[in-house]
Amino acid sequence: MRLPTLVFAIMAAALSLTVANAAMPQQSEQASISHAWIRWLPGKLPMAGYFTITNSGSSKVVLTGAASRDFGKVMMHESVNKGGAETMRHVARLPVPAGEHRSFAPGGYHLMLMQRRHAIKVGDTLGITLQFADGSSKKIEFIVKGAAG
């Protein structure tokens, strides 16, 4: 009698876990994105993409990267000023706690958009897919603004 009880308990636990997983929203659904724009630069120069990510869910979301059909390479970067000198560092993971937001804005976090695959002009909208730690993703339309913003 004990074995069936155990099996039942395991099955029940597995079931509740599945239900919990189904109820737990994907990170891409918890995150809302606003003010998505790219600063246009001429030629083949790398450009920066900016946006605000807001986590309206009840658990943390973690941004892990981005990709786009329009660029060969997209990286999350942060500009850092140390004693009056500027440098950039690669950001592999950016956690956004529940109820908080993070701004990708000039002089701080930005998407570095490299190796553009076609000509891009001011006024274009380009799709960039943001990737999250749970494997979910979200495609965002970024508007291309002039160099002076």
Added chain:
Amino acid sequence: MKTVAHYLAAMLSLLLLAGCGSDSQVRYTARNVTGVVAPLQFTLTDEDARPLAARDLRDKIVLMYFGYTHCPDVCPATLARVTHAFKDLGADAGRMRMLFVSVDPKRDRPSVLKAYTDAFSPLIVGATGTSTQLTDMARRYRVAYRLGKPDANGDYAVYHSSAIFVFDGRGQARLLITGTETAPEIAADLEKLLANP
């Protein structure tokens, strides 16, 4: 360590002497560096591949910035702020020039520099030089720059100064914009400079 000590000493004297110039009564948002920073002097090659020296910018208020075009965030944000400040100044902007000194001459050929500065304002002029010319300039203005390690694609970042040096029409250093000033604050400072030549 000696270099660091020298740098700190220079920064300290900069802080102590700031505001002791002829226009010490005028309040600027940027740091007043009158008599502290070396006058405008350089020899470079401009974005039209012509020689460019300080005397070519005589009678202009010159905003000098060290950067590189493959810098997608901070450099364009700085150039954008100056572009907006120039717009705020209206006709007075004609008396200003921004000199964008690329410390990355390998990638920043004149044509690349020209396309880059033209994307912002016709009042922004790009220039670069040989490594000797750039090293001399960096030493003169006590700024550091260093090329980063190239990645698999040969792309590299450049560590560079974030300050904008402002010189008056006689080539004397007057202000140091350190990076936090807004476009209206920069415009107001430049108006004050025009009024206190």
